[in-house]
Amino acid sequence: MSTPGFDPIVVEAASQAQRDAADPARSVFVEANAGSGKTRVLVDRVARLLLGGAAPERILCVTFTKAAAGEMQTRLFRKLGAWSVMPDDQLRAEMAALSGGAEATHDLAAARQLFARALETPGGLKIQTLHAFCESLLRRFPLEAGLPPGFEVQDDAVKGVITEEALQAVWGEAARAPNGDLAYAIALALNAGAEAPAISLASPWPAVTSCAPAWTPPGRWTR
Ligand SMILES: Nc1ncnc2c1ncn2[C@@H]1O[C@H](COP(=O)(O)OP(=O)(O)OP(=O)(O)O)[C@@H](O)[C@H]1O
Numbered sequence: 001m002s003t004p005g006f007d008p009i010v011v012e013a014a015s016q017a018q019r020d021a022a023d024p025a026r027s028v029f030v031e032a033n034a035g036s037g038k039t040r041v042l043v044d045r046v047a048r049l050l051l052g053g054a055a056p057e058r059i060l061c062v063t064f065t066k067a068a069a070g071e072m073q074t075r076l077f078r079k080l081g082a083w084s085v086m087p088d089d090q091l092r093a094e095m096a097a098l099s100g101g102a103e104a105t106h107d108l109a110a111a112r113q114l115f116a117r118a119l120e121t122p123g124g125l126k127i128q129t130l131h132a133f134c135e136s137l138l139r140r141f142p143l144e145a146g147l148p149p150g151f152e153v154q155d156d157a158v159k160g161v162i163t164e165e166a167l168q169a170v171w172g173e174a175a176r177a178p179n180g181d182l183a184y185a186i187a188l189a190l191n192a193g194a195e196a197p198a199i200s201l202a203s204p205w206p207a208v209t210s211c212a213p214a215w216t217p218p219g220r221w222t223r
């Protein structure tokens with residue numbers, strides 16, 4: 001492949017290393033600089049697995065971020081989509097470039113059908129984040145994992161709301177009974193240097209904080 005602005009010898013050496021890493025028959029760990037072609041290797045590897053007859057639902061690609069999963073999926077489908085409408089000569093050249101001739105498939109019809117096969121696979125070809133994959137496992141085996149079936153995962157926004165509600169409830173209760181155990185526990189924590197939570201309380205919060213320094217413990221707390 002000619003890549004404008006780059007020494008063709010360097011490009012060919014890099015491309016050969018990429019082809020080696022994208023060979024599904026090898027188990028490979030790739031560590032390479034930003035922008036050097038790692039995603040390309042992964043996409044080519046999946047494409048070669050599919051060309052070799054692997055069932056799409058048997059392939060799992062795990063990434064760390066949603067952005068990386070989205071990019072991989074987009075690039076894979078773009079490649080397969082392009083193959084489905086490519087003229088024969090061009091498609092044959094793509095196949096040869098993909099494997100460096102090592103496993104050049106001449107079954108162009110099969111290559112063209114990969115796009116539809118991958119799209120129609122029940123459950124889809126799985127390119128997902130580590131978190132999504134783990135969640136899908138927990139959903140399949142909730143009892144083994146000690147979770148209630150049908151559990152919900154909190155995202156950051158929901159987590160903020162639930163935390164605020166819990167804090168409101170605790171502080172509200174402490175403010176209603178300033179001589180109670182809860183107010184005492186909070187006062188102790190504040191006196192010991194605990195940071196007051198940043199919650200949007202109107203009146204209960206000052207009442208509790210002001211009771212902290214001068215708070216007299218009830219008899220049963222004193223030694
Ligand atoms: N051998 C190659 N010949 C020509 N272009 C290539 C080659 N390898 C990668 N590229 C191009 O270089 C760009 C970066 O590739 P890619 O996104 O795969 O790199 P990356 O290592 O995953 O990057 P990042 O670190 O940002 O995730 C893409 O446009 C890709 O098409």
Ligand SMILES: [Mg+2]
Nearest residue numbers: 035038039040
């Ligand atoms: Mg990448």
